[in-house]
Amino acid sequence: MRSPTLRILPERCDGKMHCLRICPTQAIRIRGGKAVILEDRCVECGRCLQVCPHQAVVPQTEVFADLERLAYRVAVPAPSLFAQFPREYSPEEILQALSRIGFHEAVDTTQACEWVSWALREFLREYRGPKPLISSFCPVVVRLIQIRYPSLIDQLIPLKGPEEVAVEALRSKQGADSKRPRDFSAIYLTPCPARVPRPDEGGGENPVLAGAVSIRDLYNPLLTFLNHQPDAYRWPMPAMGRGLQWARRGGTGTALQGELWINASGINEVILVLEDIESGKLRDTDYVELWSCRGGCISGPLVVENFYLAYHKLMLLEQRKMQAPPLNMEQLRKWYQQGRFTVEHRPRAVAPPGTETDLAEAIARRRAREQAQSLFPMINCGLCGAPDCQTLADDVARGQAAVEYCVFHDRGHLQELKDIYRLPGRPEER
Ligand code: SF4
Ligand code: SF4
Structure with missing residues (x-):
């Protein structure tokens, strides 16, 4: 049995069906005046969390203050984090601020996004199986396919997400003189409950990510620091590049050239597209990028800013002169050939009990x-x-x-x- 990533607190629930009405997979029931989630049907989209007026639906993320128990904490921010703050704060400043509020380091995940976009292009070029290939970077989409569209599992792209690739790259760079201990704890700063790492799902005793904190929990401490404690940077940080676009729909395909691909976002739209793929209507398409949240991760259930303001901030960031260091093609090719972008376990079909x-x-x-x-x-x-x-x-x-x-x-x-x-x-x- 999977560990749940969302819980309903009965003492806060008034049983008035907001969540029941909105759940796209009919995974909620009201029993004795309280909502309960049927874990085997839940795809962890977080829509119930977004609509509950009493905050009765809570994600199983780490409590930020509890991270102190971990000796060396490395922040792994989702690109959507950078679209949450007022326009005057750059991604570089936000990364630096993370090191002041309790993390020892922060990795630039957007660089890993660019690497994975490149690996995606390579994979599409080599692929000869049934089409279209489907993005696997939104865990809700993967879970939906596992439960409802198992015939499409083999069309899921078998590549790791950028957060995993970023942490593995950091581990492999570990030099003898590094202050960072080998057993550092990588904490994902997540826009959604679905991305909370589970001890019961891969990774064994040494999961790549040790835990996840919601962007919502971090927002106030980060903003307070940014507003009141301007400080010199603690370490040099390269400016971010095109990987920032992973925060919105269409971002994963930035490296594609000539492939026929489409994107869709919002769980109901995703369901429509999956139906069309299953019925063969999109078989001439090379790649379909799907996100459960409308517009992509910038509108995840655990972000703070509303979609339009976050999108506006992202557009401003994308217009900046992109100064990220050029991709090291030789290294990327080597990693690709070594299988460092490829997932170790492919998802399997999940049949709800009673099937x-x-x-x-x-x-x-x-x-x-x-x-x-x-x-x-x-x-x-x-x-x-x-x-x-x-x-x-x-x-x-x-x-x-x-x-x-x-x-x-x-x-x-x-x-x-x-x-x-x-x-x-x-x-x-x-
Ligand atoms: S997370 Fe999504 S699928 Fe799961 S119970 Fe809530 S609304 Fe339904
Ligand atoms: S679109 Fe992004 S934020 Fe939303 S569920 Fe998928 S991965 Fe999470």
Whole structure:
């Protein structure tokens, strides 16, 4: 069982269905007036976290203050971090500020983004399998494919994300005179809960990333430092280059030349594109870049700035004269040939519990679902605790709910709901 990256705090949840209504994979139910997440259906998009007015949905990121327990902390910022601050603060200053608020060092992940864009181009050139290839850099998209579109798993690009490549490059550069200990802790500064590293998913005892802190948690300490404690830089830092574009949709393909590729963002748009890929409508396309969040990671669930202001900041940064050091092509080719960009484990299909394993079972389940569905009014009121009548019928067919959850079939359930939501009866009923 995977460890969850989101949790719902029952003491904060009022059960009023904001999350139930928005979840794109029908992974939430209301039980006893409280929302619960069905882990096996959740793709970790974080939309429930974004809509909850009571902050009852919490990511399982590290608490920033707790990082002090780690002896040597290296910050690994997602490129979207740099679009969060007022325009006067450059990425270089933000990186420097990280070293003042509790990190010993910060790596320039945007450089690794450029390396991975280059590796992507190489991979597309060599690839001869079914098309299109699908980007694997948004973990929500990967999880969605694992659960709902397993036939597309082999089309996922088998390249590591820039954060992993950046940390591995840092480890390999470790010189004898380096102050950095070999067992430093790399902490990802994340725009989304889906990127929280899991001890139960790869990495074994020595995961590349030791943990993740949400950009939202870091924002105030960083801004306070930037506003009030201007200081000389502690170490020389090269200006950032085109890798910053990874913070928005379209950013991964900056190195592509001549390939036919498209991008899409927003979980509902992603679902539409995956349906089209599955039905063969995009088979002439070389590459499809997909992001769960609208516009890319700059609108991740754990960022601070609104999408338009963050996008504006990113455009300003992209217009700067890009001064990043040129790519070391010889080294990149060597790394590529050594397989340093390639993932060690490809994702596998994930079948939610209760998935039919043979045809007879599938037919029986379908009959049970249709039978249950015929009993429900199909008005999708949500009072049963499922997002819609069809999902309740599916739950009934899987043995995970009863027909009586529907208030039209059990008036007692309606009374229970009145008590839970503290609805006063009409005067004549009191
Ligand atoms: S993270 Fe996304 S998929 Fe998971 S429960 Fe929340 S809205 Fe649903
Ligand atoms: S688009 Fe980016 S921020 Fe959003 S879920 Fe995917 S990786 Fe996370």
